Amino acid sequence: MTTKKTIDALTSDLQPSPKLAGPACRAARWIAIAVTFLVVSSLVEGWRGDWMARMVTIPFLAEILFTLLAGATAALAVFYLSVPDSRPRRWLVALAVAPFLIWLGLMAIFSFYLPDMLPTKILHEFTHHFEAWKLLAYGLLPGLLIFVMLKRAAPLHPGLTGLLAVVAITSLSAIACRLTCPVDDPLHVLVWHTLPVFLSGLLGVLLGKLFLKF
């Protein structure tokens, strides 16, 4: 097919194509829907009895705030990355990654400064609690929604977009998990609430390359 024929084919049956809203607006919409869904679904499961008391303690509050920040900034970055633009966007990735790294660092510090930290305890944590499924269950619907919204746009970096999208989903899901899970041990939080966000982000690279190419 020649270029002229391609132009003929593209223009012959042109339908109006409503402009997508701006990236910040789409990110805000997704965050609002995802947060509403996660609040309702975690309330159905039942929040831990002492959540109000824990919310006024600095470590718990810092953890929740940095998790929320990691999810929100990743969502913002991912919607900006889904619009073609040749201007440098490194600051966006830095903006999305920084809160997540702080959150990961906080959890690692809390865990490894525990007085009774022993290899057997780490092993016990890995073998006796498996909660990653909750993170995935909470994130499934908001995850489908963000991928549909991104597919409607034109992500030029499908792998990076997929990674940040999954980090956005799982970070917000991690808050829902934290509010329903009664275990406060930092090692447990690191292993089952924070690390799965990081690992599922790697899966996001694959998902992005599979589903977000345009």
Place this chain on the structure above:
Amino acid sequence: MSDKYAHWPELMVAAQAGDNKAYRTLLTEITPIIKAFIGRRLYDQNQVEDVTQEVLIGLHNARATYRSSQPFSAWLFAIARYKLIDHLRKHQRSTAKEADLTEFETFLTDGANSPEWGATIKHDLAYALNQLPDKQQHVLKLMKIEGHSVQETAESLGMSASAVKVTAHRALKTLQKQFGKL
């Protein structure tokens, strides 16, 4: 970008509203610019044409993402660069496969004719060749082992030259797989 292209954002906005005349004008005007952009990075004119069409289709699929508040050229060239890189990646992979095949072809010819490699290689080659369909066996024996040209092989087997090339290519690919199992 020159002032004569200043109306492109307006044309794009009109295209988003369904104005196919504005869209046709836009696509026609940007095509030489895209071709020049791609042509600076690719030498093969057929590939330049293919990638240009890919860019136009990409632009069409991404047209809802354009906002008049953003520079049109930044948006357009981001798509063009993406499609070019995508093409180069795919092309690199297929070039690597072709290179593998050429390497195997050299190995096959060397193995058949080298007195040093002699017995073992010839025995393995004969075994792998016998697994091929008769037509492919004849083509390979004449071209790669006896060293006949495509034309001579075609005349000898009563085939067209292009059919000989295709048969040889298929045979080599099959043989490459077969030989890998030995």
